[in-house]
Amino acid sequence: MTLARHLYMRIMRRGRVIGLIALSSVPALVFWLAGFDAPEEELPALFTDIIASVGYSYAIAALILTTATLRDERDSGTLPYIYMRPIARSMMAGQSIGAGAAAALTIGLGGWLATVLAALAVGLGLDVPLPALALFVGAGIGYAAVFVPLGYMVPRSLLVGLGYILVVETILANVVTGLAQISIWRISLSIYAGLEPDFGEVATATLGPVTPGVGGGILKLVAVVVVGWAALTWALRNRDAL
Amino acid sequence: MTDTITVTDLSKWFGLKVAVSEVTIGFKPGVTGLLGPNGAGKTTLLRVIAGLQRPSQGEVRVLGVDPRRDNDIYRKISLVPEDESIYDRLSGRRFVQLAARLAKVDRPEERAQQVLETVGLVDAADRALGGFSKGMKQRAKVAAALVSDPEVLLLDEPLNGADPVQRAQLISLFRRLGDDGRTLLVSSHVLTEVERVSDRVVAMVDGRLAAVGDVATIRAAMTDKPRRVYVDADDPRRLAAALIARSGVLGVQIDRETLHIETSDAGDLARALPRLARESNIGLAKVEPVDESLESVFRYLVEGR
Numbered sequence: 001m002t003l004a005r006h007l008y009m010r011i012m013r014r015g016r017v018i019g020l021i022a023l024s025s026v027p028a029l030v031f032w033l034a035g036f037d038a039p040e041e042e043l044p045a046l047f048t049d050i051i052a053s054v055g056y057s058y059a060i061a062a063l064i065l066t067t068a069t070l071r072d073e074r075d076s077g078t079l080p081y082i083y084m085r086p087i088a089r090s091m092m093a094g095q096s097i098g099a100g101a102a103a104a105l106t107i108g109l110g111g112w113l114a115t116v117l118a119a120l121a122v123g124l125g126l127d128v129p130l131p132a133l134a135l136f137v138g139a140g141i142g143y144a145a146v147f148v149p150l151g152y153m154v155p156r157s158l159l160v161g162l163g164y165i166l167v168v169e170t171i172l173a174n175v176v177t178g179l180a181q182i183s184i185w186r187i188s189l190s191i192y193a194g195l196e197p198d199f200g201e202v203a204t205a206t207l208g209p210v211t212p213g214v215g216g217g218i219l220k221l222v223a224v225v226v227v228g229w230a231a232l233t234w235a236l237r238n239r240d241a242l
Numbered sequence: 243m244t245d246t247i248t249v250t251d252l253s254k255w256f257g258l259k260v261a262v263s264e265v266t267i268g269f270k271p272g273v274t275g276l277l278g279p280n281g282a283g284k285t286t287l288l289r290v291i292a293g294l295q296r297p298s299q300g301e302v303r304v305l306g307v308d309p310r311r312d313n314d315i316y317r318k319i320s321l322v323p324e325d326e327s328i329y330d331r332l333s334g335r336r337f338v339q340l341a342a343r344l345a346k347v348d349r350p351e352e353r354a355q356q357v358l359e360t361v362g363l364v365d366a367a368d369r370a371l372g373g374f375s376k377g378m379k380q381r382a383k384v385a386a387a388l389v390s391d392p393e394v395l396l397l398d399e400p401l402n403g404a405d406p407v408q409r410a411q412l413i414s415l416f417r418r419l420g421d422d423g424r425t426l427l428v429s430s431h432v433l434t435e436v437e438r439v440s441d442r443v444v445a446m447v448d449g450r451l452a453a454v455g456d457v458a459t460i461r462a463a464m465t466d467k468p469r470r471v472y473v474d475a476d477d478p479r480r481l482a483a484a485l486i487a488r489s490g491v492l493g494v495q496i497d498r499e500t501l502h503i504e505t506s507d508a509g510d511l512a513r514a515l516p517r518l519a520r521e522s523n524i525g526l527a528k529v530e531p532v533d534e535s536l537e538s539v540f541r542y543l544v545e546g547r
Contacts, residue, residue, distance in 0.1 A: 002343040077327030085344040240295040
């Protein structure tokens with residue numbers, strides 16, 4: 001785990017962490033502002049609607065963090081210090097995605113705690129925001145599995161990843177059923193929906209054709225992780241490291 | 243003694259740019275200097291040998307193994323990269339300990355302490371690397387490379403930024419490691435530097451091997467290169483007539499009071515010029531050898547011009 005710990009510590013720079021926790025907390029801020037004027041019975045639906053739609057800010061935070069996992073090493077010329085080690089490339093890929101996921105989860109935990117505080121502040125209670133942790137955890141792991149390999153393999157990975165979130169996840173996946181089924185945000189949202197049945201209209205519309213359910217969502221996430229890990233292993237074995 | 247590193251018909255290109263072209267060479271235990279001007283392909287060659295980049299053509303074997311296919315080879319091979327890049331927030335000690343742990347070395351703390359002593363960095367070891375001088379960073383990188391006790395050590399411009407004392411210490415360390423039977427490949431663009439590190443030199447230019455041999459051979463080849471000298475004289479025509487008869491003088495051009503002389507033996511010309519001028523009663527105002535870049539010298543070795 002030395003490599004994973006090293007990569008985690010390297011990407012979790014103080015300034016970056018503070019900024020990204022703030023970005024992940026945007027849904028909490030929006031809910032806090034909107035929740036004060038909302039009738040009490042509408043609060044659960046409002047909460048899920050805001051988390052499902054504004055929650056993309058967490059996707060962007062995860063993108064910024066996880067693409068940096070190996071890209072920072074390569075861009076700063078320090079990659080040889082970790083690449084030229086007797087570590088199987090499959091293990092290296094696994095530890096890199098693990099480090100990215102751990103970093104995304106740390107940020108996600110900050111964003112989720114902010115939503116819990118916002119829910120308490122407007123009198124929603126804990127029943128609705130607590131299961132939302134599954135959304136942050138699922139998205140953190142799923143995005144790490146995609147964006148860590150992207151950061152290593154693709155130049156301007158941040159721009160490409162942003163294009164994926166803004167164009168594919170928020171626009172195209174709404175109209176193309178197949179894309180919705182493999183959208184990491186929707187897969188994670190389906191796990192949350194499986195735990196919290198009181199979904200609002202916007203949240204249900206965001207979910208679209210994806211069936212709510214914990215088991216199915218987890219299975220899809222496992223598949224995403226396996227594909228990301230296989231792609232990164234291949235790249236570490238076959239592409240130039242520098 | 244068999245080659246520990248074999249490079250066969252190796253080429254490496256990036257798009258249209260050819261960085262290394264059809265290089266075939268073997269390296270035995272001991273220190274070998276890899277000499278060449280900036281952009282000659284030294285760094286790319288070292289990176290391909292290290293397995294950081296895959297060959298576009300040809301193959302590399304280190305201790306009989308393709309470094310891109312067998313990661314266990316990294317227990318026996320280390321690289322000191324050229325870039326100044328290093329983990330600025332880590333202390334020197336933590337950096338070397340990290341290298342030891344990633345290399346799966348037994349008792350990493352003890353081993354880190356040993357190599358820090360070897361490179362003379364114990365006193366500064368607990369300071370952040372970001373505050374190190376360039377020479378100290380180089381020594382920290384060398385320590386991290388030595389931590390796995392490698393049989394093959396690739397060093398890309400390791401003396402860059404080191405002060406004369408540090409330089410002497412590092413050179414002595416490299417020689418000692420070479421004498422121990424390890425294979426060291428040390429790149430540099432400075433001949434005198436390579437001369438101090440190693441007796442065997444591989445010269446590269448434009449991605450190709452320019453010369454291979456001992457330092458004396460390379461130096462002699464460089465000395466043979468025709469040199470140009472500008473001379474300001476009060477009677478250039480008479481001086482030109484006297485010079486043109488000499489065997490080492492390849493050509494003379496007159497431009498007003500300045501003679502442009504091309505010679506294959508700069509030393510002989512330097513000795514002959516004052517004597518000829520004195521004998522012919524010609525005044526010399528200025529004798530100026532044209533400064534030639536290392537690149538042009540290397541190009542001469544490759545292309546003979």
